[in-house]
Amino acid sequence: MMTFAPLLLVFLPLVAAAVSFALPERLSSWRNAANLGVAFTKLLVVAYLLNATEAGLVFEWRYEFLPDNDLVLRLDKLALLFVTLSVFLWLMTTIYAIAYFDRGPNLSRFFGFFNLCVLAATGVAMSGTAITFFLFYELLTLATWPLVAHKGDDKSLRAGRIYLSYTLAGSVAFLAGILWLQSLVGAIEFAAPPDLTGIPALTLTLIFILCIGGLGVKAAIFPLHGWLPEAMAAPAPVSALLHAVAVVKAGAFGIVRMIYDVYGIGTVADLGLGLPLAALASVTILYGSVRALMQTDLKKRLAYSTVSQVSYIILGASLIGPYAVIGGLVHLVHQGIMKITLFMCAGALANRMGIKAIADLDGAGRLMPVTMAAFSVGALGMIGLPPVAGFISKWYLGIGALQSDAAWVVAVLAGSSLLNAAYFLPLLYRAWLLPPPADRPAIRELATTRDRMLILPAAVTALVSLGAGIFASLPFSPLAWVTLIAEGGYLR
Amino acid sequence: MNLLGLLVAVPLGFMVAALLLRGSGRWLILAAAPVMAGLALWLALLPPGTTLLVGNWDLPLGILLRADGVARLMVLAGALVIGAIGLHALVDPPGGNDGGAATAETFWPLLYLMWAGANAGFLTTDLFNLYVTLEMVSLAAVALAAMGSLAAALRYFMIAMLGSLAYLLGVALLVANYNTVDVTLLAQVARLDLATVMALGLMTAGLLIKAALFPMHGWLPPAHAAAPAPASALLSAIAVKLGFVILLRLWFEAFPAITGSAALHVLGGLGAAAVIYGSIQAMRQDRLKPLVAYSTVAQVGYLFLAFPLVAGAVEPSSAWAGMTLHGVAHMLAKAAMFLAAGLMLKAAAGDRIADLGGLAQAMPLTVTAFGLAAVSLMGLPPSGGFTAKFLLLSAAIEQGAFLYAGVLVVGGLLAAVYLFRALSACFAPLAGAGPDTASRGPVTGGVKAVAPLTLAGLAIVMGFAGTALVDVSAIEVPWATPTVIQPEVAP
Numbered sequence: 001m002m003t004f005a006p007l008l009l010v011f012l013p014l015v016a017a018a019v020s021f022a023l024p025e026r027l028s029s030w031r032n033a034a035n036l037g038v039a040f041t042k043l044l045v046v047a048y049l050l051n052a053t054e055a056g057l058v059f060e061w062r063y064e065f066l067p068d069n070d071l072v073l074r075l076d077k078l079a080l081l082f083v084t085l086s087v088f089l090w091l092m093t094t095i096y097a098i099a100y101f102d103r104g105p106n107l108s109r110f111f112g113f114f115n116l117c118v119l120a121a122t123g124v125a126m127s128g129t130a131i132t133f134f135l136f137y138e139l140l141t142l143a144t145w146p147l148v149a150h151k152g153d154d155k156s157l158r159a160g161r162i163y164l165s166y167t168l169a170g171s172v173a174f175l176a177g178i179l180w181l182q183s184l185v186g187a188i189e190f191a192a193p194p195d196l197t198g199i200p201a202l203t204l205t206l207i208f209i210l211c212i213g214g215l216g217v218k219a220a221i222f223p224l225h226g227w228l229p230e231a232m233a234a235p236a237p238v239s240a241l242l243h244a245v246a247v248v249k250a251g252a253f254g255i256v257r258m259i260y261d262v263y264g265i266g267t268v269a270d271l272g273l274g275l276p277l278a279a280l281a282s283v284t285i286l287y288g289s290v291r292a293l294m295q296t297d298l299k300k301r302l303a304y305s306t307v308s309q310v311s312y313i314i315l316g317a318s319l320i321g322p323y324a325v326i327g328g329l330v331h332l333v334h335q336g337i338m339k340i341t342l343f344m345c346a347g348a349l350a351n352r353m354g355i356k357a358i359a360d361l362d363g364a365g366r367l368m369p370v371t372m373a374a375f376s377v378g379a380l381g382m383i384g385l386p387p388v389a390g391f392i393s394k395w396y397l398g399i400g401a402l403q404s405d406a407a408w409v410v411a412v413l414a415g416s417s418l419l420n421a422a423y424f425l426p427l428l429y430r431a432w433l434l435p436p437p438a439d440r441p442a443i444r445e446l447a448t449t450r451d452r453m454l455i456l457p458a459a460v461t462a463l464v465s466l467g468a469g470i471f472a473s474l475p476f477s478p479l480a481w482v483t484l485i486a487e488g489g490y491l492r
Numbered sequence: 493m494n495l496l497g498l499l500v501a502v503p504l505g506f507m508v509a510a511l512l513l514r515g516s517g518r519w520l521i522l523a524a525a526p527v528m529a530g531l532a533l534w535l536a537l538l539p540p541g542t543t544l545l546v547g548n549w550d551l552p553l554g555i556l557l558r559a560d561g562v563a564r565l566m567v568l569a570g571a572l573v574i575g576a577i578g579l580h581a582l583v584d585p586p587g588g589n590d591g592g593a594a595t596a597e598t599f600w601p602l603l604y605l606m607w608a609g610a611n612a613g614f615l616t617t618d619l620f621n622l623y624v625t626l627e628m629v630s631l632a633a634v635a636l637a638a639m640g641s642l643a644a645a646l647r648y649f650m651i652a653m654l655g656s657l658a659y660l661l662g663v664a665l666l667v668a669n670y671n672t673v674d675v676t677l678l679a680q681v682a683r684l685d686l687a688t689v690m691a692l693g694l695m696t697a698g699l700l701i702k703a704a705l706f707p708m709h710g711w712l713p714p715a716h717a718a719a720p721a722p723a724s725a726l727l728s729a730i731a732v733k734l735g736f737v738i739l740l741r742l743w744f745e746a747f748p749a750i751t752g753s754a755a756l757h758v759l760g761g762l763g764a765a766a767v768i769y770g771s772i773q774a775m776r777q778d779r780l781k782p783l784v785a786y787s788t789v790a791q792v793g794y795l796f797l798a799f800p801l802v803a804g805a806v807e808p809s810s811a812w813a814g815m816t817l818h819g820v821a822h823m824l825a826k827a828a829m830f831l832a833a834g835l836m837l838k839a840a841a842g843d844r845i846a847d848l849g850g851l852a853q854a855m856p857l858t859v860t861a862f863g864l865a866a867v868s869l870m871g872l873p874p875s876g877g878f879t880a881k882f883l884l885l886s887a888a889i890e891q892g893a894f895l896y897a898g899v900l901v902v903g904g905l906l907a908a909v910y911l912f913r914a915l916s917a918c919f920a921p922l923a924g925a926g927p928d929t930a931s932r933g934p935v936t937g938g939v940k941a942v943a944p945l946t947l948a949g950l951a952i953v954m955g956f957a958g959t960a961l962v963d964v965s966a967i968e969v970p971w972a973t974p975t976v977i978q979p980e981v982a983p
Binding site for chain 2: 065066131153154172175
C-alpha cells in the first residue's frame with residue numbers, strides 16, 4: 001500500500017475511463033454504475049490516505065521513464081489537499097452529469113474523457129518531479145479538449161480551438177522553462193528543491209517567467225485568460241469541472257509548486273519576483289470582477305468571476321507570508337467547492353427552465369428554491385460573507401497581506417469584495433424578490449419532472465462550503481489541513 | 493546463416509512466394525508478420541557486438557552486417573509497422589486507380605521487397621551494399637506510389653534515379669580513393685581531401701533526396717498523398733527512413749573527422765526549415781492525405797535538425813537517442829495515421845478535411861487511432877514523440893542552441909494546429925445536417941481499426957519505455973570504443 005497507493009489513485013479512473021469508452025450507449029446504466037462505483041471507491045481510498053498522511057506517512061511511487069528523469073507520484077500533504085478536493089468534487093460532478101445528460105448522444109465518449117480528466121488532475125496533484133507534473137498537465141489539456149468540443153457545433157469547436165491554442169502555447173513555454181532549469185541543475189524534485197546558487201539572477205528570472213507564464217494560461221491570469229469565457233460553450237458539468245477543479249486549479253497548483261518547491265520562497269524574495277506576481281494577480285482579481293459585472297449571460301458572469309477568484313490563490317502564494325499562504329491554499333479548496341455549486345446550479349436552471357441570461361432569473365427562487373438556496377450560499381461565499389468558507393480565505397489573505405507589509409492588497413480585497421457583491425447580489429435579488437414571468441412553468445408542473453440527482457450535488461457542496469466556514473477550526477477542515485501544510489515546511 | 497542474415501533472407505523468400513502464389517499470396521502476411529516480429533525482437537535483445545560477415549570473407553571483401561542500436565530499433569519498429577500494414581491490407585485491400593485485383597496482387601511482393609531492402613539497409617555497413625538496398629527500397633516505393641498516381645510515381649522515379657546516381661558516384665569516388673567502402677574501415681583511414689569531400693557531398697545530396705529533406709522534398713507529397721493508404725503508410729514510415737540511416741552512417745561513423753560544424757549546421761538548418769515549411773504547407777492543405785504527407789516533410793526535418801545537436805553535445809548519447817527515437821516514433825505514428833486516414837476517407841463524403849464531419853461518432857476507434865498518432869507527432873506526452881522531443885530539446889538547451897530549441901517548440905505547436913484541425917473536423921456534425929442528427933450508425937467494423945489503433949498505441953506506449961529504448965539506442969554508438977569484429981562462422 002505504501003508504494004502503490006498513488007498508483008491506485010491513477011489506476012482507478014483509468015478503469016472507469018476504459019469501461020466508459022467500451023460500453024455502448026444502450027448500456028448507459030452499467031456505465032453510470034461503474035463511474036459512480038469508481039468515484040466512490042476513490043473517495044474511500046482518499047479517506048484512508050488522509051488519516052495515514054496526517055499520521056506522518058508519505059506515499060511515493062517512482063519509475064525511471066527516461067535516464068535521470070523519474071516519474072514520481074508522491075502523496076505529501078499539499079498533494080493530498082488537491083487530491084481530496086478533486087476526488088470529492090468528481091463524485092459530485094459525476095452524479096450531476098448523469099442526471100444532467102440523461103440519455104444524450106456520445107455519452108460513452110464524454111464519460112471516458114471525463115475520467116481521463118480526473119486521472120490527469122490527480123496526477124498533477126501527486127506529481128513529485130517537474131517532468132511528471134508536465135506529463136499530467138498536458139494529459140489534462142488533451143483530455144479536456146473533447147469535453148469542451150463535446151457538442152460538436154460551431155461554437156463548441158471554436159471554443160475548443162481557442163482553448164487549445166492558449167493551453168498548448170502555455171505548455172511549450174512551461175516545458176522550455178523546465179528544461180532550461182533542468183539543464184542547469186538536473187532533474188527537479190519537489191521534495192528536494194534544487195540548489196539554485198550560482199545561477200545568474202537574469203536566467204532565473206527568465207525561467208520563472210517562462211514557467212509562471214505557461215502555468216498562468218491555465219490559471220487564467222490576465223492577460224492569458226481569454227480561453228476561459230469562451231470555454232463556456234461546453235456543457236454545464238464540464239464548466240463546473242474546468243472552473244472548480246481541473247484546469248484552472250492545475251495551473252494555480254503548479255504556480256504554488258514553482259514558488260515553494262522549486263524556487264523556494266527565499267529565492268523568489270531575493271529575485272524580487274513575488275511582488276510583481278502579486279500585482280499581476282491583483283490586476284486579474286479586479287479585472288475579472290469588472291468584466292463579470294459587464295456580462296449579461298449567467299455562465300459568462302460566473303466565468304469571469306472564476307478568472308478573478310483563482311488569482312486569490314496566486315496572490316496568497318506570491319505574498320510569501322504564513323497567513324497569506326494559508327489564505328491562498330485554503331482558497332484553492334474553498335473556491336472549488338463554492339464555484340462548482342454555482343455552476344451546477346446554473347446548469348440546473350438552464351436545464352430545467354431554459355434560464356441562460358441574467359434577466360431571466362426573475363423569480364427563480366420561488367420555482368426552484370433548493371437550487372437557488374444553494375446558489376445563494378455559493379454567491380455569498382464568493383463575496384466573502386461569514387460564515388461561508390470564502391470569508392476564511394479573504395480573512396487570512398488580508399492578515400497575510402498586512403504581515404507581508406502589503407497593505408495595498410487589503411484595498412484590492414475590499415474592492416474585489418465590493419465588485420463581487422455588485423455582480424452577485426442583483427442575481428439574488430432577481431431570484432428571490434422579483435416575481436417570475438408569466439410564461440414560466442408552474443411549481444407543480446416542474447415538480448412532476450423533478451430529478452433530485454440534478455439538485456442534490458449542488459445542495460451538498462453548498463452545505464460543505466458552509467461547513468468549511470463554520471467548522472474551520474476542527475481537524476480535517478480545509479483550513480486545518482492547510483495550516484498543517486504551512487507548518488510542515490512552507491513557513492521555513 | 494545467422495539471425496542478421498535471416499532478417500534479409502526471410503522477406504525475400506516471402507517475396508518470391510508471393511510472386512508465385514499470385515492471388516492467394518496475400519495470406520502469407522499471416523505467417524510473415526509474426527515471424528518477422530519475432531526475429532526483430534530477438535535482434536533487439538541480442539548481446540551487443542553481434543555481427544555477420546556475409547560470404548565468410550574478411551573485410552574489405554566480405555559484407556558486414558551489424559546490429560548496432562539504430563539498426564535494432566529500426567528493424568524492430570519496421571517489423572511491427574510493416575507487419576501491421578500488411579495485416580491491415582488484408583482487411584482494407586489497396587485498390588489502385590483501376591481498383592482491380594492486379595494492383596492488389598502487386599502490392600504484396602513490393603511490401604516484402606521493401607521489407608528486405610529496409611532491413612538490409614539498416615543492418616549493413618558497406619556503402620555499396622547500401623546502394624543496392626537503397627535501390628530495392630526505391631524500386632518498391634516507386635511501384636507502390638504508381639498504384640495511386642502514375643504521374644506522381646514517374647516524377648518520384650526520376651528524382652529517385654538522380655539521387656541514386658549521385659550516391660553511386662560518391663561510392664565510386666570512395667572506392668578509387670580508399671579501396672574500401674565499408675563504413676567501419678573508412679572511419680579508420682578517412683582523410684580530408686577533395687575526393688572525399690566531393691564523395692561525401694554527392695552521397696549526401698543523393699540521400700537527402702531519398703529522405704525528402706526540404707528543399708528536396710517536392711516529390712513526396714503528391715506521391716504519398718495519391719497512393720492507397722497501406723502504400724502511403726509504407727512510403728512515409730519506411731522508405732524515407734533508409735536515406736536518413738545511411739546518412740547517419742556516413743556523417744557520424746565513416747567521416748566524423750571531416751564533417752565540419754558548418755556543414756552540420758547546414759543540415760540542421762535545412763531540417764529546421766523543413767519543420768517550419770512542412771508544417772505551414774500542412775496547415776494550408778484542404779485535403780486530408782496531403783496534410784498527412786506534408787506532416788512527413790516536417791517530421792523528417794527533426795531528424796536532420798538533430799545532426800548538429802548530436803555532433804555538438806559533450807555527451808552525445810542523449811541527443812543520439814532523441815534522434816533515433818524520433819525516427820522510430822514517426823514510423824509508428826505516421827503509419828497509424830495514414831491507415832486511419834485511409835479508413836476515414838472511405839467513410840467520409842469526400843477527401844477534403846471539411847468532409848470529415850460526423851466521423852467521431854461513426855468510427856470512434858479509427859478517429860481515436862488518428863488522435864493518438866497525432867499526440868505522438870505533436871510531441872505531447874506521454875508518447876514516443878514526446879520522449880524524442882524531450883531529449884532533443886534538452887540537448888539544444890544545454891548547448892545554448894536556442895534557434896533549434898525554438899524550432900522544436902514551434903514545430904510542435906504548428907503540428908498541433910494542423911492535426912487538431914483535422915480532428916476537430918471529425919467532431920463537427922455531418923455536413924449538411926444539424927448537430928442533433930450528427931450520429932449515424934458505425935460505418936466500419938472494429939476489425940479495420942485494429943492495425944492503426946495498435947500502431948498508434950505503440951507510439952504512445954513508447955513514451956513509458958524511454959529508459960530501455962535509450963539504452964538500446966546506445967549499443968555500439970559510433971563514438972564508443974569500436975568493438976573487435978569477429979566473423980561468425982556460417983553453418
